[in-house]
Amino acid sequence: MTRTATRAALVLLALPAVIGVLAVDAHARRARRDAQGPAIDAVSPRLPAGDLALSGGARWLRFPSMEEPGAAFADGIAVPDPDPAGGAMAPPIEAWITAAARERAR
Amino acid sequence: MTPGGPIPSLLGFAAGSLWRRKGRAIALGIGLGLTVMLVAAVLFLTESLRAEAARAQTGLPDVVVQRLVAGRPTVLSEDDAKPLAGIDSVAAVRPRVWGYVFLPALQGNVTVVGVRDGAPSLDGISGALEDGRDMRHGAHEMIAGSALARYMGLAIGDTLGMPSARPSPQLRLVGTFGSAVDLYTADVVLCDEADARAILGLDPGQATDLAIDLKNPEEARVVAGTVIDRMPGARVVDKSTLARIYTLAYGRRAGLIFAACIPALIALIVLALDRSSGLSPDERREIAILKAVGFSIRDVLLARMLEALLIASAATAAGLLLAYAWVFWLGAPGLRGALVGWSVLYPQTKLTPAVDLAQLLGIAAATVGPFVGLSIVPAYRAAIVEPMEAMRG
Numbered sequence: 001m002t003r004t005a006t007r008a009a010l011v012l013l014a015l016p017a018v019i020g021v022l023a024v025d026a027h028a029r030r031a032r033r034d035a036q037g038p039a040i041d042a043v044s045p046r047l048p049a050g051d052l053a054l055s056g057g058a059r060w061l062r063f064p065s066m067e068e069p070g071a072a073f074a075d076g077i078a079v080p081d082p083d084p085a086g087g088a089m090a091p092p093i094e095a096w097i098t099a100a101a102r103e104r105a106r
Numbered sequence: 107m108t109p110g111g112p113i114p115s116l117l118g119f120a121a122g123s124l125w126r127r128k129g130r131a132i133a134l135g136i137g138l139g140l141t142v143m144l145v146a147a148v149l150f151l152t153e154s155l156r157a158e159a160a161r162a163q164t165g166l167p168d169v170v171v172q173r174l175v176a177g178r179p180t181v182l183s184e185d186d187a188k189p190l191a192g193i194d195s196v197a198a199v200r201p202r203v204w205g206y207v208f209l210p211a212l213q214g215n216v217t218v219v220g221v222r223d224g225a226p227s228l229d230g231i232s233g234a235l236e237d238g239r240d241m242r243h244g245a246h247e248m249i250a251g252s253a254l255a256r257y258m259g260l261a262i263g264d265t266l267g268m269p270s271a272r273p274s275p276q277l278r279l280v281g282t283f284g285s286a287v288d289l290y291t292a293d294v295v296l297c298d299e300a301d302a303r304a305i306l307g308l309d310p311g312q313a314t315d316l317a318i319d320l321k322n323p324e325e326a327r328v329v330a331g332t333v334i335d336r337m338p339g340a341r342v343v344d345k346s347t348l349a350r351i352y353t354l355a356y357g358r359r360a361g362l363i364f365a366a367c368i369p370a371l372i373a374l375i376v377l378a379l380d381r382s383s384g385l386s387p388d389e390r391r392e393i394a395i396l397k398a399v400g401f402s403i404r405d406v407l408l409a410r411m412l413e414a415l416l417i418a419s420a421a422t423a424a425g426l427l428l429a430y431a432w433v434f435w436l437g438a439p440g441l442r443g444a445l446v447g448w449s450v451l452y453p454q455t456k457l458t459p460a461v462d463l464a465q466l467l468g469i470a471a472a473t474v475g476p477f478v479g480l481s482i483v484p485a486y487r488a489a490i491v492e493p494m495e496a497m498r499g
Contacts, residue, residue, distance in 0.1 A: 004125075005118030008412075011420050012117075015474070018423040019466045022430050026459035029434070033458040036286035037161070039233035043287045044165030046221055046296060048204045048315075049348055052159055053217075053251065053292040053453055062206065062217055062293070065159075065351040066170055066315075066343055067179075 116405060120412035123392070131413075134377060135421040141374045142425025142473055143432070144367055149469070150433045150461050151445055152360040156353060157460035158289055163349055167200070167317035168326045170348070171333055172341040179341060181312045189336045190318065195325045201313030203299045205306040207268050209258075216254055218268070218295045220302030228281070238262045238281030243298040248277035253292035253453060255282045268295075274304035285455055292453040359445050390488050398493040406489040407482055414481035418474040425473075426466065434459050 044050050051063045124131045171190065173182040187199040203220035221241070228240040228249070241247040250260065260266060265276040283291040303310065320329060326344040333342050364371075393406055401409075432438055434457060438445075 002114075002118045004121045005114045008117045008121035008416055009114070011121075011416050014423040015419040015470060018427050019463070019470060022426060022459075022461070023463040023466055025430075026434075026461055029458050030460070033161075036233050039231055039284060039286040040162055040290070041164055042226065042228055042231040042234050043283065043291060044162040046225060047162075047165070047219060047290060047294065048202065048217070049170075050159060050162030050166055050290065052155065052289050053253075053294065054155075054289075062215065065348040066172075 112405070113408075116409045117412050120409050120416060123409070124413055124416060131417055135417050135424075137374055137377055138418065138421035138473070138477065139425040139428070141370060142422050142469070143428045144370065145364070146426055146429035146469055147432050147438065147441055148360050148363050148445065149465070150429055150459065151438055151441060151457070152356045153460040153465070154433070154457040155356050155445075158458065160349065162290055163345070166345050166348055168320040168323045168345050169318040169330055169333065170343045171316040171318065171337065172314075172343075173337075174339050174341050179315075181308055181314060182316065184311050184313050186337060187316050190316065190333055193329055193332050193336070195321050195329055196318055197321045198319045200317045200319070202315055202317050203302045203306065203308060203312075204314050205302075205308075207270070207295075207305060209268065212254075212257055214293070216268075216293050216295055218297065218302050218305050220299035221296050222299060233284045233286035235281045236284040238279070241280055241296060241298065244300070246275040246277055246297075246301055247280045248295050248297040248301075249281040249283065250279055250296075251291040251294045251453075252282045252285070252288055254295065255279060268305050270305045271307045272304055275301055277301060288453040288455040356445070363441075363444060390491075393485065393488045394491070394493040397489065403486070403489045407485055410481050410485035411478055414478045415474065418477040422470050422473045426469065430459070433457065 049063050049066050051065050053062070171182075171186075172179045173186070174180070182201075184201040187201055190196060191199045200222070205218060206215040207218050208215050221243075223243045228234040235249070236252055238249070241249050248266070250258075250266075255261075258266065260279050262279055262281070265278050267276040268274065277295070277297055283294070297305075302308075303312070306314075308314070318329065318333070320326060323345065326346065330342040330344050334340055396406055396409070397403075432441070437456060
């Protein structure tokens with residue numbers, strides 16, 4: 001086998017090697033995450049739902065699984081709303097700042 | 107043929123042929139690799155988020171009941187639980203107190219959740235709490251998400267007063283959630299129900315919603331129908347709907363990202379069509395010479411197939427590796443904001459891969475198979491032409 005052919009064979013082997021390495025790494029990471037299951041099982045019943053804390057801004061839905069189904073102004077049936085109803089109206093930030101300042105003073 | 111058998115020889119010939127046209131091969135490989143990377147990264151991230159959402163579903167109530175007024179959710183009375191508790195198959199109805207509070211300092215919402223007295227303690231559960239201990243009822247204590255505590259500069263023992271329409275107590279931080287649950291609790295404040303009511307402006311006896319646990323979870327849909335009969339206008343969400351929303355949400359977001367990638371995908375299809383529509387005069391002449399020196403049609407096709415296989419294998423391997431590294435090693439910068447969400451209090455936890463061997467093989471097969479297949483057609487057309495005729499053009 002020539003050196004060029006050997007190099008080419010190595011290139012062909014790169015794909016199964018990468019797939020194998022990624023599958024093993026993913027399996028190991030999943031096993032580590034599964035070991036954290038008891039903590040998740042203990043905390044999740046205290047939360048309103050199992051939604052991920054990824055959309056907690058002023059405009060975005062924090063618990064879409066509970067707020068979206070049958071929502072008054074959803075874009076579609078059982079379809080999460082990318083721009084939730086009411087999102088165009090900003091929260092009364094000034095009023096809340098005043099309330100927070102009043103709270104601190106007390 | 108050279109020693110080593112026909113396949114190694116053809117492989118060496120194919121590699122040499124690619125090297126002679128390395129500019130084109132590299133351009134094609136980079137285009138294919140980047141496309142694989144983008145598609146694989148979106149799939150990796152979507153599957154990972156769905157898996158994380160599914161991980162916390164064991165704690166979900168079987169049915170959640172909310173009251174609607176003028177089409178909008180509003181608070182309900184704890185007394186609303188009584189007629190529902192009598193439904194067959196209902197094991198327990200739990201009024202829950204929770205809601206959102208906007209913190210001007212964060213310019214974002216936190217989720218305040220009231221914990222009923224008698225809830226199982228988090229102390230001693232490995233990974234549930236990063237620092238401190240579980241809260242005690244009646245002591246104006248709270249547990250907060252680690253991201254929230256960090257952003258607010260709170261340490262164990264510090265107090266926090268939250269803006270509220272009514273006088274509400276300052277809460278002492280006694281514990282922060284561990285990284286194992288950071289994805290669910292980054293913006294959460296757990297306190298006792300009385301404190302949560304004061305902060306959220308709920309009267310005693312009022313609740314945000316009712317959580318119903320069933321003796322037989324399979325009867326959730328039947329119970330949901332009975333709840334609506336007994337509580338007209340209620341909004342009832344069963345566990346299967348709660349679980350399905352995440353499949354829909356991330357499916358839709360992934361679809362939007364794929365839609366945004368359509369120009370890149372079209373460019374790749376054009377490249378692929380370029381391969382399938384024909385060969386350059388140089389390539390035709392090369393095939394003719396090969397046939398003239400004794401290559402069979404099968405050898406020519408095999409050589410062309412190996413050329414395509416070399417490009418596709420290298421590009422797919424690089425694309426998969428880069429996508430994996432982008433999502434799970436680097437945290438998907440750039441992609442995370444578009445697909446995941448826009449939280450102010452972002453969880454710091456790295457995502458866990460949900461992708462398995464079968465999915466990786468599927469992506470590889472879906473890329474390599476068509477790419478190699480497309481290369482054979484024009485090669486066959488050129489290989490069946492007589493060498494002299496091909497060399498004359």
